[in-house]
Amino acid sequence: MTEVLPARARPFQGLRAGPVSRALASALDVGVVALVTAGLVMGWSLIESLGDGTFAVSTPGPLGVFLLGEFLLVLYLWIGWATTGRTVGKQIMGLRVVNHRGELMRPGGGLLRALACVVFPLGLAWTLVSSHNRSLQDVVLQTSVIYDWNARLPERSARHAPLETGGQRRVE
Amino acid sequence: MQAAAAFVRELEPRIARAVLEPLDLTALMSESVDLDELAEQIDVQRIAERIDPNAIAEGIDVDRVAERLDLDAIVLRLDLPTLVEDVLAEIDVADLIRQSTGTLTGDAIDEVRYVSVDADRVVARFVDRIIRRRKRHLDAPGEPESAAGRNEI
Secondary structure: OOOOOOHHHHHHOOOEOOHHHHHHHHHHHHHHHHHHHHHHHHHHHHHHHHHHOOOOOOOOOHHHHHHHHHHHHHHHHHHHHHHOOOOHHHHHHOEEEEOOOOOEOOHHHHHHHHHHHHHOHHHHHHHHOOOOOOOHHHHHHOOEEEEOOOOOOOOEOOOOOOOOOOOOOOOO | OHHHHHHHHHHHHHHHHHHHOOOOHHHHHHHHOOHHHHHHOOOHHHHHHHOOHHHHHHHOOHHHHHHHOOHHHHHHHOOHHHHHHHHHHHHOHHHHHHHHHHHHHHHHHHHHHHHHHHHHHHHHHHHHHHOOOOOOOOOOOOOOOOOOOOOOO
16 A cells, blocks of 8 residues: 655655654653563562562562663664664654665664664764764664655665665765 | 396306206216326426425424424334444444544654654754754665655755
């Protein structure tokens, strides 16, 4: 089914997204993972409580919860970026992560980007001053976050696929 | 003279009745009069134009007519469950609700996206002004089907 975008939205489709959209999408993603993490911790407490008949939230400690959240965040971002180029936050904000060919990232690239974003989130702030709206992770991994309200998926990047030149722009 | 005239007027109906009563006028009319031909000559349109529906409507006492209606009897004669089912089947309420809520949600999300795109533009201009940069180059790789890209916003 062909998707018809509002005329007002067409001019910026495919351009690199700015810091506000990206920050909002990231905040939504962190919120989703925080909820899942909290749910897991509560669920674990509930299971534990079944043994002694009392319910008390016995967390694995702040560090444990933090590490669990970080692990889930990596997993969540990786799956989103490697499958559709989107997470829930990016879906809501109409953004998509693509590689240097404008195609979906390969699983390895998605994992690297997810690790880079979770380990060094401050790198995302580079979008504020980058002349190409790129975060440090984007610069290093040659990725881009674009406005893409279209539900249609871009093509999957193939390791040895010939680079199509028609209509495709290689960026630095 | 006047007495004679009065006598004739008195007799006229009796004479006419005496003449006509033995006759079967209905049979006579149907045999001798072509009613179809007669009907064709009637200008129904002209008659209809002379009728004033408003005047007729004004003469009707709607309240009185309504009072005489036995609505309960009418309602009881209706097969309401079947009627409601048929109407709902025609309307497809579930689809209607799905479409309307979907559109509302989609519109709300679009508005949030527009606001954030505008905010991106404002923040970028603000930062660019501080660091004295003229503009950003936002050309992205690839050419998404939806893209109608310019290299700046």
